[in-house]
Each structure stands twice: as structure tokens, then as C-alpha cells.
């Protein structure tokens with residue numbers, strides 16, 4: 423049970439100095455679009471090696487795509503871009519981006535996500551909140 | 552044999568900590584289990600905490616609590632394409648007698664939980680409760696965690712909006728997307744003097760801005776000033792996001808780029824991005840609040856007044872009432888549901904269920920009458936524009952155009968019905 427912060431740290435540092443700081447006369451940074459992926463680098467995160475989000479049945483995601491089109495509900499709502507529809511047949515879950523809100527579990531029309539909190543308080547750790 | 556406590560509380564948010572302070576002060580052995588690194592690291596809100604409810608739990612809180620700013624001004628904005636109309640109320644009474652203060656949860660919740668420990672409660676962190684234990688008669692008598700089991704006379708589920716404990720105990724089903732809002736928030740750092748100047752504030756004065764309108768989705772935006780950070784976010788009903796295929800992060804980008812809002816963030820740096828759900832089903836969707844050996848408080852029981860963005864106060868009071876119920880139960884040596892029903896009585900006698908009941912039809916009414924979200928903000932913005940516009944024509948012409956515009960869009964009867972409909976449900 424190691425309690426190490428993920429190596430997101432180094433990249434985070436680089437990003438901070440690169441895109442989040444600016445000279446006083448430059449345009450507001452809020453005008454530059456920062457991707458969710460980049461925003462997530464700002465967070466402190468400890469990985470639980472056991473995925474806390476698991477798709478029960480990929481064939482249901484395929485059915486979901488046929489009915490709802492893509493992006494499917496989980497992909498629209500997830501504020502951390504955890505779900506990606508790959509090769510038109512697979513829902514790939516980057517659970518290490520998850521901010522643990524619970525939206526995907528509630529919006530999935532087929533209750534197809536096994537949703538847990540990461541163990542031992544791992545996952546996201548907010549500094550402001 | 553696992554250890555046994557009088558009370559085991561799941562979650563060290565405002566509800567759990569208020570329950571813990573109440574029971575531990577009365578001498579009940581109290582364990583609070585929190586999954587975060589420390590209380591608050593998993594929690595996000597707008598937001599403001601209300602002074603009087605906090606003082607009910609920690610009377611001299613203002614001496615030590617991590618208050619960001621005292622709110623002296625509240626604003627409501629109605630957005631339209633490139634304009635907004637606002638109502639604001641600034642009052643020095645709010646400075647003299649604190650009404651609410653802005654806070655950051657990673658700091659506030661940690662401080663709040665320390666007060667529970669000072670009252671004698673035991674707090675363990677980095678531990679996720681995975682379910683409840685039940686005795687042979689089906690009564691809840693403890694919890695399972697990812698570090699082992701603990702027994703309790705009463706379990707108080709204060710685990711927040713996901714409410715997995717009460718769901719796991721079979722008390723209620725999964726929430727419906729139309730009853731839950733998904734909110735995303737960003738925290739920006741900006742020098743204190745800049746914030747003061749930008750929002751016309753001095754010392755530890757703060758401002759709270761609620762933002763509505765201008766989109767099909769039922770949403771609410773917010774801006775709060777902290778000491779040297781600004782909290783900005785937006786939440787929308789989940790079923791609306793799905794229906795309009797709107798990603799919450801795009802909604803946030805939209806509101807940030809609105810010309811009335813963009814300048815407020817100028818020169819600031821993004822520090823944090825987070826997301827959280829808000830239970831907005833109101834009175835009609837409140838799940839069972841008690842069972843054999845178990846009580847449910849705060850967000851986990853859908854106790855939020857979404858109209859006024861009040862949640863921490865409902866959490867604090869319901870946590871306190873749950874604690875008082877556990878104290879009475881211990882006196883009587885009974886922990887079955889007929890004993891714990893006292894909790895519901897406490898809630899009914901207080902503002903918690905009174906307020907939620909009063910406004911019970913408003914959330915549904917607004918979501919089924921979209922004109923309040925899109926049409927009215929636009930009409931009001933147009934009226935104000937025409938009112939202030941000077942173009943060399945008589946004012947009479949402006950008024951005629953205004954009236955025409957409104958009647959065209961909604962019609963006299965529609966207007967009357969809308970005004971009456973909202974009045975009946977909200978007063």
C-alpha cells in the first residue's frame with residue numbers, strides 16, 4: 423500500500439508555468455480553452471491500482487450506442503472525460519481521471535457501470551474544494 | 552470481535568460532523584469514518600456557509616473557523632446573449648452581524664471535524680465504508696469498511712449525495728437524473744487587492760453571485776469571492792445535460808466566456824477543477840430517513856433547498872437532529888425504527904422539512920415551464936435595454952415596442968398564468 427502521488431506532478435509543474443501564468447497585459451487565461459485533461463493535471467491524485475469503475479457488459483454499451491448514438495450518456499455527462507468510445511465498439515474507461523462525482527452511475531440508462539469509491543481514500547484529493 | 556460504538560457516522564461533511572459533535576458532547580462513544588485524506592478533500596461546493604446554523608453546532612466558531620470572506624452583498628443575475636440584468640442587495644448589517652461567509656471545503660471541513668474530535672469523537676480518515684452490517688432480524692448494527700468492520704447501536708449515514716450507504720442498506724433506489732444536478736467548478740487565484748477592487752470590497756467583505764437564464768438547460772451558475780481566490784461554477788439538471796447533449800465542461804466554458812463574466816476573471820490563474828452532484832428533487836423525493844439501527848442525514852437524504860442553494864445548513868441541522876435521536880435512543884436502550892422515528896419528528900418541527908415542503912412544487916414547476924429559464928431572462932433583458940436606450944425617438948415608442956415584444960413572445964394570458972403559477976408555488 424504505497425501512498426505515492428502519481429507522476430502527474432512533473433507535468434503539472436510544467437503546465438502551471440507554461441499556460442496558467444501570464445503577463446499582466448496578455449488576454450485573460452479564461453479566454454484560452456484549456457482541456458479537461460490539462461485541468462486535471464492541477465489536481466492531487468493517488469491511484470488505486472484496482473479500477474473503481476468497471477463496465478459490466480461491453481455489449482450493452484454497443485446497444486446503447488445503437489439507441490442513443492455516440493457520445494453515449496456517460497460520455498456526455500462525465501466532467502472528466504473518463505469514458506471514450508473506441509473503434510466504434512468499446513467503452514474505454516480511464517478511471518484514473520475520475521473526480522468521483524457519481525454522474526455516470528446515475529445517467530447510464532442500463533445501470534451498466536459498477537461504481538465504487540477508490541479504496542483507502544485514494545483518487546482525487548482537493549486542495550480548495 | 553470488531554469494536555463497538557454507540558454511534559458510527561459515515562462521512563465527515565457538515566452533516567456527519569454536526570451529528571458527531573452532538574452525540575460526543577452527550578457522552579456517547581462516537582466514531583466518524585471519512586474516506587478522504589482528511590475531511591474536505593473529497594468535497595466541493597459553491598459556496599457559502601451560514602453563520603447561525605454553524606453557531607448552533609460550534610457557538611464561537613468565528614474565532615477559529617477558516618472563514619474566507621464575510622458576505623455583505625448578494626446578487627442575482629439573469630443572463631441573455633450578451634447582457635445581464637441583476638438584482639443586488641448590499642447591507643452593512645451583514646458585516647456587523649454575520650449572515651454567511653464564503654469557504655473552501657478542504658479547509659472548512661477539516662476545521663469542523665477537529666471540533667468533533669475536541670468534543671470527544673474519534674475520527675478515522677482514508678477509510679471507505681463499503682456497506683452496513685445487519686443482525687439476524689435485519690436491523691443495521693454496524694458497517695463494513697475497506698479496513699475492517701465496526702459495530703454500532705446506531706449508524707448515521709452522512710455520506711453525501713451519492714448516498715451509497717442508504718442505497719446499500721436497501722432504504723432507497725438509485726436517484727433519477729431529473730432530480731440531481733451536476734456541477735463543475737473552477738477556483739482561480741487572484742491577489743486580494745485585485746478582488747477587492749474588482750468587486751468593490753474592503754477587508755474581509757465578500758460577495759455571492761447567483762446566475763440564471765439564457766440557455767435551454769435548467770442551470771444555475773455562481774461566483775463567490777474568497778480571500779485571494781474566486782470560485783466560479785455552474786450546475787445543471789442531469790437529465791437536461793443528457794437531453795441537450797451538453798457536456799458540463801462546455802457549459803462552464805460558455806459561462807466563463809459570457810461578456811459580463813469574462814472580465815471578472817482577468818489576470819487570474821486556474822488552481823483547481825472539480826465536479827460534484829447536488830440533490831435537487833426536493834420534498835417529494837426525500838427517501839426514508841430512518842430504519843432499524845440507521846438514520847440518514849444531509850445530502851444523503853436529499854435535504855437541500857435548491858431554490859436558495861442551501862445545503863450546508865440542512866446538513867448541519869439534520870445531522871444534529873440525528874445525533875439527538877441517537878441520544879434519546881440510547882437513554883431508552885432501543886434502536887429500532889419506531890424509536891428512531893423521533894428523527895422525522897424533529898425534522899418536521901424545524902425549518903428543514905417545513906421549508907422543503909413549502910417549496911415542494913417549485914422545482915418540478917420550473918422544469919416543466921421552460922419559459923422561466925429562457926424566455927423571461929431574455930424579455931427582461933430586452934425591457935432593460937429599451938428602457939435605457941436613447942435614440943431620439945419618444946419614450947412612448949419604446950414602451951409600445953416593449954409591450955409588443957412581450958405580448959408577441961408570450962401573450963397576455965400566458966404572462967398572467969406564469970406570474971400566478973409561480974406566485975402560488977413560491978409564496
Ligand SMILES: Cc1cc2nc3c(=O)[nH]c(=O)nc-3n(C[C@H](O)[C@H](O)[C@H](O)COP(=O)(O)OP(=O)(O)OC[C@H]3O[C@@H](n4cnc5c(N)ncnc54)[C@H](O)[C@@H]3O)c2cc1C
Pocket residue numbers: 539561562563564565566567584585586587590591593594595596597598599600601678679680681709710711712715734735736784786827828829848849850851855860861862863864866
Ligand atoms: C456546486 C455546489 C455548490 C453548492 N453551494 C452551496 C452553498 O453555497 N451553500 C450551501 O449551504 N450549500 C451549498 N451546496 C450544497 C452543500 O455542499 C451540501 O448540501 C452539503 O455539503 C451536504 O453536506 P453533507 O455532510 O450531507 O455531505 P457532504 O458534504 O458531501 O459530505 C459527505 C462526506 O462523506 C464522505 N463519504 C462519502 N461516502 C463515504 C464512504 N462510503 N465512506 C467514508 N466516507 C464517505 C465524503 O468524503 C464527505 O466528506 C453546494 C453544492 C454544490 C455541489
Ligand code: SF4
Pocket residue numbers: 477482483484486487494495496497505513529530531532533534535
Ligand atoms: S451510458 Fe451506460 S450503457 Fe451507455 S455507453 Fe455509457 S456505460 Fe455503456
Ligand code: SF4
Pocket residue numbers: 475499500501502503504505519520521522523524525526527
Ligand atoms: S464519477 Fe464522475 S468523474 Fe468519475 S467517471 Fe463517473 S462521471 Fe466521470
